[in-house]
Amino acid sequence: MRVAVLSDVHGNLKALDAVLEDIARQGVEATVALGDFLSGPSDPTGVADRFIELNMPSVRGNHDRYITDGREKDWHIDTLVRGMLxxxxxxxxxxxxxxxxxxxDVFxxxxxxxxxxxSFMDGFVGPVVSLLDKDHIETExxxxxxxxxxCGHTHVPRSLRLSDGRLVVNPGSVGLPFEIGSPDARYAIIEQRRAGWNTELRAVAYDHAAAAKQALDRGYPRWAEALTWGWMSPRGL
Ligand SMILES: [Fe+2]
Structure with missing residues (x-):
């Protein structure tokens, strides 16, 4: 079994389509998605239509929940997207x-x-990403x-083996790399082999300047900065 894993597209259709094109060459039997589909300024309705069309096994993210159920924090972007759907x-x-x-076998x-x-595996202290404590990860x-x-959410790609042999994988973010130092779209492929599950963490180049321009045109310059460089502005998104 060979499965592609997507997460945190955040409304970035150009990044999503580049990843789907890469997946088409990888001989996978299925593709699954881990949420935060739409929360972003580039092309959230285009991303919604793409996921409706693909109908892949998926779970929702916290921002998907904020968009559908109302706000938890006052996320301007989620209010914007809610009004566009x-x-x-x-x-x-x-x-x-x-x-x-x-x-x-796959949760x-x-x-x-x-x-x-x-966060399951990675925490943030300012812009610094760090692996969380082993006991925290095992407890979760x-x-x-x-x-x-x-899992997704942190936007940090990681494959971690628990002490009992289970595998925890975060594919990183397809459409919003903010502390990775690269604008490339991230996703993962997991593959079941005789000795166990293997992970491949992939980085895909795409027209990130065009995605950044979409964000800028919609009035989100700090978001555009993250899409351009793969680093978040010190003032956030
Ligand atoms: Fe996210």
């Missing part, structure tokens, strides 16, 4: 579950298995006895 797009987003078991969530707005994974746990 038509009824079909809104219904699709509202229908995506918080977690999902794929093919018995999908956005943040941690219990919380779509918490406790009770989810599946061979692979897939």
């Amino acid at each position: 038509d009824e079909r797009q809104r219904q699709w987003l509202a229908s995506v579950p918080a977690t999902l078991l794929f093919e018995e 999908l969530c956005h943040g941690t298995p219990r919380n779509d707005n918490a 994974a406790a009770g989810f006895d599946h061979e692979v746990l897939l």
